[in-house]
Amino acid sequence: MTFDFAIFGSSPLALLLSACLAGVHGRSVCRVGQPWSAWPLPRRFDVAYMVATRPASWAQLRQATTETTKVINSLGKGLVEKLDPLLIAETHASVEALAHLRASAAGTGYTLEQAADRSLASPAQAWRLRDIAALMRGKAEPALVTWGERAGVQRVAHDSVTLRRDGSARIRSATIEADATTCILCDDAAIAEWLDESGRERLLRPVAAQTIVTEPARPLAAPLVRYIDRGVILGQPGKGGGVTAIVDGADQPMARFGACLAPQGPLHRAADLVHTRFETLDGAPLVATARGPKVQLLAGFGDTAVFFAPLLARHFAGVSTSDEAAFVAAHDVGRGNARQAVADFMAEGL
Amino acid sequence: MSQANRLAADAPHQFGGAGLDRGKPLQFRLDGRAVMGFSGDTVLSALLASDISAIGTHTGVPMRLDEAFAPLVALRSDPTHALPLQRLPALDGLDLVTFGTAPRPQGLLSRLLRRDDDRSGSLGLLVENLSSPPWINAQPQARLDVDTLIVGGGLAGLAAAAAAKGRTLLVERRSWLGGDARFYGTTGDEEPPEASIARLSASPAAEILLHTEVFALSGTTARAHQVLLENGRPIGRIIEISARTVVLATGTFERLPVFAGNRLPGVTGAIAAFHRAERFGVWLGKRALFSTGSGFGYRLALLAREAGVAVQRVSDTRLGPNSRFIDFCKASGVPFTSGLVPRSASVAKDLSGLSVDFLVGIEGIAQDAGTTETDQLVVGGARQPELMLWLAAGGATRWAGDHLAATGPLPGIVLAGAAAGYRRAVACIASGRAAISGNAAPIDDPMIEAIYETPDGKPPVAPPVDGAPAFLDRGAALLRRPADPTSLLPGIAIGLGAVAAAVEIGAIPPAIAGQIAAERALTGGMITDTGWKLSPPPPSQQLPGYLTGRFGAKPQTCVVTSADARFFERGCLIFARSELTDPQQAVGSIIAAAPGGGIGGLALIEREASAGKTRLFVRDAGGAVPIERIRPV
Numbered sequence: 007m008t009f010d011f012a013i014f015g016s017s018p019l020a021l022l023l024s025a026c027l028a029g030v031h032g033r034s035v036c037r038v039g040q041p042w043s044a045w046p047l048p049r050r051f052d053v054a055y056m057v058a059t060r061p062a063s064w065a066q067l068r069q070a071t072t073e074t075t076k077v078i079n080s081l082g083k084g085l086v087e088k089l090d091p092l093l094i095a096e097t098h099a100s101v102e103a104l105a106h107l108r109a110s111a112a113g114t115g116y117t118l119e120q121a122a123d124r125s126l127a128s129p130a131q132a133w134r135l136r137d138i139a140a141l142m143r144g145k146a147e148p149a150l151v152t153w154g155e156r157a158g159v160q161r162v163a164h165d166s167v168t169l170r171r172d173g174s175a176r177i178r179s180a181t182i183e184a185d186a187t188t189c190i191l192c193d194d195a196a197i198a199e200w201l202d203e204s205g206r207e208r209l210l211r212p213v214a215a216q217t218i219v220t221e222p223a224r225p226l227a228a229p230l231v232r233y234i235d236r237g238v239i240l241g242q243p244g245k246g247g248g249v250t251a252i253v254d255g256a257d258q259p260m261a262r263f264g265a266c267l268a269p270q271g272p273l274h275r276a277a278d279l280v281h282t283r284f285e286t287l288d289g290a291p292l293v294a295t296a297r298g299p300k301v302q303l304l305a306g307f308g309d310t311a312v313f314f315a316p317l318l319a320r321h322f323a324g325v326s327t328s329d330e331a332a333f334v335a336a337h338d339v340g341r342g343n344a345r346q347a348v349a350d351f352m353a354e355g356l
Numbered sequence: 357m358s359q360a361n362r363l364a365a366d367a368p369h370q371f372g373g374a375g376l377d378r379g380k381p382l383q384f385r386l387d388g389r390a391v392m393g394f395s396g397d398t399v400l401s402a403l404l405a406s407d408i409s410a411i412g413t414h415t416g417v418p419m420r421l422d423e424a425f426a427p428l429v430a431l432r433s434d435p436t437h438a439l440p441l442q443r444l445p446a447l448d449g450l451d452l453v454t455f456g457t458a459p460r461p462q463g464l465l466s467r468l469l470r471r472d473d474d475r476s477g478s479l480g481l482l483v484e485n486l487s488s489p490p491w492i493n494a495q496p497q498a499r500l501d502v503d504t505l506i507v508g509g510g511l512a513g514l515a516a517a518a519a520a521k522g523r524t525l526l527v528e529r530r531s532w533l534g535g536d537a538r539f540y541g542t543t544g545d546e547e548p549p550e551a552s553i554a555r556l557s558a559s560p561a562a563e564i565l566l567h568t569e570v571f572a573l574s575g576t577t578a579r580a581h582q583v584l585l586e587n588g589r590p591i592g593r594i595i596e597i598s599a600r601t602v603v604l605a606t607g608t609f610e611r612l613p614v615f616a617g618n619r620l621p622g623v624t625g626a627i628a629a630f631h632r633a634e635r636f637g638v639w640l641g642k643r644a645l646f647s648t649g650s651g652f653g654y655r656l657a658l659l660a661r662e663a664g665v666a667v668q669r670v671s672d673t674r675l676g677p678n679s680r681f682i683d684f685c686k687a688s689g690v691p692f693t694s695g696l697v698p699r700s701a702s703v704a705k706d707l708s709g710l711s712v713d714f715l716v717g718i719e720g721i722a723q724d725a726g727t728t729e730t731d732q733l734v735v736g737g738a739r740q741p742e743l744m745l746w747l748a749a750g751g752a753t754r755w756a757g758d759h760l761a762a763t764g765p766l767p768g769i770v771l772a773g774a775a776a777g778y779r780r781a782v783a784c785i786a787s788g789r790a791a792i793s794g795n796a797a798p799i800d801d802p803m804i805e806a807i808y809e810t811p812d813g814k815p816p817v818a819p820p821v822d823g824a825p826a827f828l829d830r831g832a833a834l835l836r837r838p839a840d841p842t843s844l845l846p847g848i849a850i851g852l853g854a855v856a857a858a859v860e861i862g863a864i865p866p867a868i869a870g871q872i873a874a875e876r877a878l879t880g881g882m883i884t885d886t887g888w889k890l891s892p893p894p895p896s897q898q899l900p901g902y903l904t905g906r907f908g909a910k911p912q913t914c915v916v917t918s919a920d921a922r923f924f925e926r927g928c929l930i931f932a933r934s935e936l937t938d939p940q941q942a943v944g945s946i947i948a949a950a951p952g953g954g955i956g957g958l959a960l961i962e963r964e965a966s967a968g969k970t971r972l973f974v975r976d977a978g979g980a981v982p983i984e985r986i987r988p989v
Contacts, residue, residue, distance in 0.1 A: 097890070109928060218883070249847070265887075274883075288901065
């Protein structure tokens with residue numbers, strides 16, 4: 007038995023990419039990752055906005071989001087909903103980047119409004135993005151798993167897989183003995199587990215990250231608040247629920263998180279996870295073949311990753327539109343490819 | 357208040373209370389209510405003896421007061437100084453108030469109004485308002501440096517203490533040594549637990565701190581909270597203990613079986629029930645019903661019966677089990693059944709006790725097996741190694757069939773005894789010694805053959821009952837069984853018991869149970885604003901990387917102005933035609949204010965567009981504004 011694809015990962019991107027390849031493109035797919043459960047902490051928020059300045063990125067995101075929202079919402083009600091994230095820039099560099107972000111996003115059809123925040127000192131600015139699609143954690147993933155299973159996606163445990171140098175894989179477990187022709191590493195945990203440093207693309211850098219959940223707290227200024235320069239994203243899915251923070255960078259993560267929650271007063275820590283994120287050095291997503299085992303690598307999509315799944319599925323199935331093919335080619339690191347054309351903003355010091 | 361739940365002083369098997377001095381009665385007050393006790397009681401044991409077995413209510417549901425869930429208290433004269441009720445010795449004349457809750461008014465009307473609470477044996481607190489231990493985030497008041505820190509005074513901890521060299525400190529949260537060894541008793545020709553405890557305690561190698569709980573461990577530095585007497589007055593202090601080696605002999609705890617009403621007053625774990633009786637002579641009510649999945653539940657029933665408790669029945673969750681204790685039950689006339697699991701417990705209609713529904717617990721069959729009224733339902737739960745400190749120090753766990761087991765090494769930290777997975781007393785003692793000697797040789801821990809002693813049953817999980825909550829664990833997390841196992845976990849830290857229960861109910865796949873334990877099983881910690889401030893880098897004069905290639909390979913930097921002398925904001929896009937809005941068609945962008953604070957702005961524009969004669973437009977909030985002048989910089 008041979009699978010066309012082995013998708014490595016447990017993130018919503020891995021779930022949706024597997025399901026799209028199997029369910030839409032008719033490929034045989036196995037997923038190498040954890041069984042889904044609502045209890046593990048998130049490594050990312052799955053929200054369709056980015057701290058990007060280039061018009062092409064926003065245009066591609068808008069198109070991808072529209073399609074993905076339609077795909078996911080066809081699986082059930084309320085799996086993708088809209089929220090208004092708040093972006094806070096506090097340095098000259100990020101305020102400037104935010105100005106370019108606003109122009110690109112607004113020109114692409116997004117609505118942004120400046121928000122008042124008396125706690126911010128000059129030159130800081132806070133901007134609210136309106137009607138941003140967000141995957142509803144806990145509801146959407148089981149629907150994606152179910153769709154994948156119906157389409158024939160088989161989950162295999164990671165210890166039953168051997169990766170080969172040519173980018174294919176051998177799968178041997180009590181129930182399956184198979185090969186996979188193409189392997190795709192979809193999320194940070196998969197990259198960390200399956201590619202050692204020598205096999206990773208040089209453009210990738212590991213970033214220490216921490217997900218922290220607090221006890222129930224007073225409502226935040228928005229369901230998602232991103233402090234660009236502090237490397238902190240706060241999420242509060244229900245008003246008055248616990249705050250989930252994803253803090254990038256190893257330097258004083260708890261202190262940075264605490265500074266963001268100053269108006270709340272002391273809060274109990276309810277859950278905590280230290281993990282590694284892989285970002286690109288130029289701030290743009292990466293679609294490439296790894297340097298070591300010739301597996302396919304997806305990284306740097308940030309919180310938007312899941313919304314690119316249908317586009318990426320078409321790419322791997324070989325049925326991309328010309329625009330999509332150009333998008334993927336621009337984000338590759340192949341010889342002669344000018345990544346400067348897609349390089350984007352990176353907050354300093356994280 | 358009378359001590360209605362005290363067993364006879366001369367009850368056999370020391371069920372009169374081995375830790376009590378009945379010749380020294382005492383009386384203290386809690387929230388104004390007088391409570392009787394004896395020297396040797398803790399405040400908790402005296403409350404339970406006085407039939408105060410409820411802490412109050414949680415969302416309207418009565419919640420039991422027990423060793424894992426009790427309010428903090430403080431001296432009325434020093435209400436800011438919290439003390440744990442479980443570790444606080446009962447002292448004559450103490451005047452206590454519950455900590456962090458409003459003091460109970462002492463007026464006549466108030467007392468009349470809460471008479472029902474007092475009669476019902478409840479502290480009358482709203483569980484939602486309880487405070488968490490403030491010492492978790494407080495600074496230490498004492499520091500100790502030792503060669504070896506041993507956490508836990510059970511057989512393994514005592515064996516480690518006896519074998520240790522150099523300065524050794526053993527800390528034990530309870531008021532006695534020996535852990536749960538007395539509950540399990542003797543197997544075969546083993547030394548009786550009392551003899552082992554006496555022998556190992558006699559070795560003078562270690563300093564021992566009782567009433568002391570280690571609540572944090574980072575590397576080999578621990579923080580502990582100790583309750584001690586200073587000038588006859590109880591105080592708490594936080595000790596930071598630095599050690600070269602830490603031996604975690606933290607034992608196991610008994611998991612809470614999952615069924616509706618599992619935290620009602622009157623539902624008690626088997627190990628807690630044993631210690632209450634054996635240490636403090638306390639037994640809730642006159643009648644008791646037992647539910648167990650191991651032989652030890654039968655043993656406790658037999659001991660209780662001989663101490664004067666009316667044992668109504670022992671219900672075994674296993675089908676047709678074998679045990680020497682079952683043979684003893686048969687011989688003693690203790691009724692027992694097998695294959696039954698508790699489905700729900702509820703307050704009896706006449707409020708005099710509990711009403712317990714049982715269910716045939718055979719896979720695929722869910723048949724009612726009748727209702728029994730009782731004063732106390734003693735439920736034996738599965739054993740879970742106590743690994744919270746192991747996790748706090750960065751240790752890992754994995755699901756081992758019916759519990760989370762420690763995995764991998766941690767520098768400077770050694771697990772011993774039941775926490776390391778050993779069951780028999782001899783193995784626990786040997787592992788305590790090995791923790792000190794570093795001897796990695798396998799330790800023999802033989803189990804009795806299944807034909808003689810049926811292995812412990814898997815923890816039963818009863819089906820949900822509408823309107824009656826089943827909790828997943830003991831303790832303060834108050835995590836209820838979710839109606840939908842795929843629902844997200846709220847913002848609460850949970851214990852290992854909840855993680856294990858979540859595996860049993862299907863909310864967590866076994867493969868990720870260890871991961872969830874690492875994420876969720878925290879020993880505390882606060883998120884506070886410590887005054888951190890952002891250190892912004894100085895403004896850069898370089899063109900940001902994200903503008904590279906955006907407007908051609910060699911864009912022109914220019915100052916642009918408009919006829920109406922407006923200031924352009926950074927980010928505004930420049931187009932070759934006024935009707936264009938698509939940012940991808942922009943030929944330039946405002947990148948900064950004009951030099952010297954002049955009107956217009958500094959722009960980055962495609963070289964051809966800036967040099968051409970075509971008029972350009974800056975699109976800002978007001979629409980497309982024609983650029984009057986372009987001056988290259």
